[in-house]
Amino acid sequence: MNLDELEADREIDPNAPLSLPEKEICDRYEKVFTAAVNDALREKRLTNQTLPNGLVPLRERMRSAGFAFTIKGAKNLTLKNEMAERARMLDDIPEDSFIVWDTSLDRDSAHWGECMTMAAQRKNCRGAVVDGGVRDTDQVIDLGFPLWVRYRSSNGMLGRFRISAWQTPIQMGDVIVRPGDLIFADIDGALCVPRQMAVDILIRAEELANGESELKQWIKEGMSAVEIVERGGYF
Template sequence: MALDSTELCDRYEQLYPGAVTDALDELGYGDRTLPAEINPLSDDDQMAGIAYPAHGYPDEDCDYDANIRRFLQMLGEAPAESVAVYQTRDDAAAHLGELSTTALAAQGCRGAVIDGGVRDVRYILDQEFPVFTRYRTPADAPPRWRLADWDVPVTIGDVEIRPGDVLLGDADGVVCVPQSVSKEVLVAAEETVETENMVRSAVSDGMDPLTAYEQYDEF
């Protein structure tokens, strides 16, 4: 099945993390959901895109100018259809703000997943740019957190996220689909959603849950 990244992301965006997680489980790829502490800024946020990971660590002695230049280079290299993913190893700084999301949106990025903090939340919500994060703080990252590298594998919780993996998020949380099985999982999840729609209709029409499960092998 030949799919370009836009079509792949658009089809994933029609799904939801629960269905994709179920498909991953059935195919033997369990434990691909990010920690429950990572949540959307708005329950209306929905995101599907290609992982563009970065990582760093707290460092209050970093060279501010050199550090922010690396930030801006990293943002400028974010490809269209991507989701910026930060592994921060930090609990104090805001690693993403409104100017960063403005730049990412302008480049055709689809969202951001920050295992760390964000700020400028009102402005980001006005942009309707999907952001998933662990906490909020006004303390900016460049003076107190060093960006180490980007477009490299990172680990958030127990999930390794590689460049090219698919990230899907909504109010339930975020799931990561390995690039190597992204098309297989997509088809399986679409079939799951189709079956769930039939189950929902049958139960709404009065079929009892056990009978529905026995008939459709899904609930």
């Protein structure tokens, strides 16, 4: 059995060079919107890049983009060294990252809270999408940290859930997320852009966003839907 190509596909370098600085890429993504990015991905036949629809922002105006720092974990009652492993993970978060946390569909624990938020912000992390729960919600909101979660709970992880790995490929819903992929999230949810396509998708999303402004102007001018489509517009 030859799995070399599959292994290479799963182990893309999270620090592979890009044609623009990472911070500029993130900042420019945050000036568009996920629908435009999604449409740009669809043009490249990437139609399954949206993270599960149940992941919603703590506040409607939250919007953030960054490069995936992946975390994997599952229900686990073992306590030994759990906090030490968690601390190692937090210390490994790089600047301009966006945490993507696969909880193996755990629906009991709060995986994110105030102290994790403070630790992530100190590392200049740009946001997090956690397929699980949050606690200390008031404090997280006050800290202004962009966070997408499924639910809220007072149940801390310790003795209920354990992190098993980080910076490894994960799967959330239909989407495989590799460390270093571009994550962008707003009120309409979160999506993943493969790292090697992050700049091309950004440029096309900016074009689509600008084109939508023109389309809205046509509508305001009273142009019919058929005329708009004939001019290359869409609805």
